[in-house]
Amino acid sequence: MKFINRVNQKNKKFSIKWVVIGVSAIMAALAAVWLYMHDLDVEQSMKALTDAVSTEESAVETPKDEVAKPTEPEKPEEAPDATIYPEDIELPKAPTIINGVLLANKQHPLPETYAPGEVPEARSAFETMKAAAAEAGLNLHGFSTYRDFARQKQLYDSYVAKDGQQAADRYSARPGYSEHQTGLTFDIGEAGKEQHWASASFGDTEGGKWLASNAHQYGFILRYPEGSEHITGYMHESWHFRYVGKDIATEIYQQDITLEEYLGI
Template sequence: MKFIDKGKQANKKLYRKWMVISLSAIMAALAAMWFYIHDWNVEQSMRALAEAVAIEETATEAPKEEAAMPVEPEETETSVEEEPAAEEKTDATIYPADSALPEAPTVINGVLLANKQHPLPATYAPGEVPEARAAFETMKAAAAENGLNLSAFSTYRDFARQKQLYEGYTAKDGQEAADRYSARPGYSEHQTGLAFDIGEAGKEQHWASASFGDTKGGKWLAANAHAYGFILRYPEGSEHITGYMHESWHFRYVGKDVAADIHQKGITLEEYLGVQ
């Protein structure tokens, strides 16, 4: 058995007792001070104590990351491009307000154009174009094999001659009516030297008349002229495109390739050149 020192045991008990008393005294002093600070109001003191404990607990907790709030997408103005207004087409039947004639003729893709929107210089005077005349003679020979005697009764007209004719038509029928079938000076295809008014010899009653389109010669030309480089310049129903009323006798030389394309597509010279 071990020897137990009763003196040491007594000292330990005394030390524990003293510590308990000291701690109790300290706590009592702190409590008294707390109540004193809060005017000896027990309820207020206890509430303050609870808040202090709560604050301490909150402070000791690990900080939490705040949940990211969803960000509303910013509204952006959407610019809507306005559709370009449809380009207004020029009224082919009306002459432009500016009556000044150009210094040079209009040539598009190698094709000379003369109409109410594309006039010629007053000094433009090529005469009857030899290539066009040669093509007509070849076509005349082919028509003769079919019993037809074609005649080009009006081809090249210079500025002065066209002016004389137009003024005569205007005096007779009025300007509005004359503008439908006769070109003003400087605007006539006949001034290009490439336009041929065609009829049948011996059947002059149909020359420069709508009735020519119903004759054998008129029908043959409508079906075959493109093979020789000519097109029916003012087809029926195309006045709003060409600017002039239908003329079954008026043919224009443009060359075989262009004529074949226009005939095959059933379009006008303006449509072929993309000016309408």
């Protein structure tokens, strides 16, 4: 009996041992599952938290971007600001001629060597216009016409030294970019009224008004009209006239457009 009891006791101990192992194994498995799920949750929570932080950070760091974004579509790439010189542009080997019309602006400079002098056809048209103006009691004078590259460089550099480049770019062309280098441009004033030369006040004088209304009949256009700075690249200049010939000048005058618009650029 003693032996049997001993065996029974041994069996009993043996069973308890396996129950303990079994329960432990189940507990361990459950713990592993719990830990796995717990870790996953933590990971997801951390990820969510990180996302929240970076969103908050970007909102804090880039308010300018968020403000700037809606304005971007208003400035399409195909319509760059005409008042700004393209960066790193080199002066070309040949001038830009569109439909037979020579063009010089901030996007279309002239070669440094382009030096036609004052174009006789333009001078002749100016003299005819001057004679017509004289009949109206006006004594027109072209106080600045052809300027070569070197002269324009001298002028521009002096304006930059005086007012800074940003201001100078609004009223003076960089060398190679001046329309005066075409030999087709006349800055016009009245003799004896020099105080209005190259001044906005010229537009309010009799001479300025006469030219604005009649220059096209002689082949000249007011090259930089009021409100067209974003197209021509220059602020209004009531004294700066460009010879393009009677037909084109008349069409531009009647349509009330700029040379750039006429040329479709």
